[in-house]
Amino acid sequence: MALDNIEQLLEKYDNAETTLAEEAKIRAYFSRENVPAHLESYKLLFQYVKHTKQEQFTKDVPLQPKRTKMYQWISVAAIAVLMVGGYFQVHQMNQKTTLDDLSHEQLMAYNQTIEVFSLVSSKFNKGTDNLEALSLVSSKLNEGAENLSYIKEFNKATNKIIKSE
Amino acid sequence: MTQTDFVKLVLPFKDKIYRLAKRLLVSNEEAEDATQEILIKLWNNKKKIEDYRNVEAFSMTMTKNLCLDRLKSKQAQNLKIVHSNYEDHNISLQKQVELNDSLNWVSKIMEELPEQQKIIVQLRDVEDYEFDEIAKVLEMNETAVRVALSRARKTIREKLTNKHNYGIR
Numbered sequence: 001m002a003l004d005n006i007e008q009l010l011e012k013y014d015n016a017e018t019t020l021a022e023e024a025k026i027r028a029y030f031s032r033e034n035v036p037a038h039l040e041s042y043k044l045l046f047q048y049v050k051h052t053k054q055e056q057f058t059k060d061v062p063l064q065p066k067r068t069k070m071y072q073w074i075s076v077a078a079i080a081v082l083m084v085g086g087y088f089q090v091h092q093m094n095q096k097t098t099l100d101d102l103s104h105e106q107l108m109a110y111n112q113t114i115e116v117f118s119l120v121s122s123k124f125n126k127g128t129d130n131l132e133a134l135s136l137v138s139s140k141l142n143e144g145a146e147n148l149s150y151i152k153e154f155n156k157a158t159n160k161i162i163k164s165e
Numbered sequence: 166m167t168q169t170d171f172v173k174l175v176l177p178f179k180d181k182i183y184r185l186a187k188r189l190l191v192s193n194e195e196a197e198d199a200t201q202e203i204l205i206k207l208w209n210n211k212k213k214i215e216d217y218r219n220v221e222a223f224s225m226t227m228t229k230n231l232c233l234d235r236l237k238s239k240q241a242q243n244l245k246i247v248h249s250n251y252e253d254h255n256i257s258l259q260k261q262v263e264l265n266d267s268l269n270w271v272s273k274i275m276e277e278l279p280e281q282q283k284i285i286v287q288l289r290d291v292e293d294y295e296f297d298e299i300a301k302v303l304e305m306n307e308t309a310v311r312v313a314l315s316r317a318r319k320t321i322r323e324k325l326t327n328k329h330n331y332g333i334r
Contacts, residue, residue: 055180
């Protein structure tokens with residue numbers, strides 16, 4: 001590249017009017033070994049720039065994947081659900097339902113059940129009445145058994161008499 | 166977004182973040198810390214990143230803000246970020262020593278620039294950004310970017326010429 005050409009470019013460069021392509025041209029020019037003495041300062045600058053471009057970041061960066069916090073909250077939510085459930089359970093058990101709370105159909109069913117129960121219980125009582133007769137018979141039987149012992153005694157006595165004969 | 170996706174996304178510009186951070190903070194370690202912080206911030210907000218059209222420009226803005234904050238807080242504590250990376254340019258060849266020295270001049274001259282000009286020079290000359298991209302990163306208009314860049318380039322060259330001519334270090 002001609003010298004006056006590069007000087008023009010350098011002037012534009014100093015005024016920050018060069019494009020990136022033109023700057024690349026300048027850099028290419030100054031990467032040569034010999035440049036005119038009055039441009040030596042530019043050469044230093046571009047050498048410095050070339051040098052800095054090669055610097056690299058070599059340090060390792062610890063990248064930890066962020067744990068999603070959602071999973072941690074699931075246990076909390078589960079416990080909350082359990083507590084609420086337990087509370088309602090206890091609440092329901094403590095609550096007493098009266099006849100007034102029942103609906104019409106429930107009341108009918110209740111009454112029918114009660115009727116059936118009272119019927120069963122009256123039949124039961126009749127059964128126990130009949131049992132009383134049985135117990136009378138058994139007491140009479142016992143009385144009979146006591147009378148039998150007399151007969152035993154009598155027998156003994158007759159046996160003795162028969163032996164002595 | 167998985168870790169590999171993220172690395173793929175970040176890979177093209179993580180060095181740029183580092184270099185910009187180093188331009189502003191000077192020290193290698195500070196720049197590494199800042200870069201790490203930026204990358205972790207990006208990773209933590211990876212869901213939001215997917216919506217951004219230009220993640221790189223966004224990250225560069227983040228880097229700029231973080232580094233300026235750092236500088237400000239360090240100044241408020243009356244502390245300066247001290248860098249110990251003097252052996253940074255490890256070109257071992259004997260004939261490179263002189264050049265190496267001159268490169269240090271340039272970096273020292275760069276350090277003397279105001280923050281904003283540092284960022285602009287870094288983005289334009291080192292990272293080859295277009296003016297509209299720089300304007301986006303810095304949240305200023307293109308003309309202002311051009312003016313600041315021109316000013317910075319002239320300052321650098323003036324100082325460099327002086328040093329070169331007089332051989333003063």
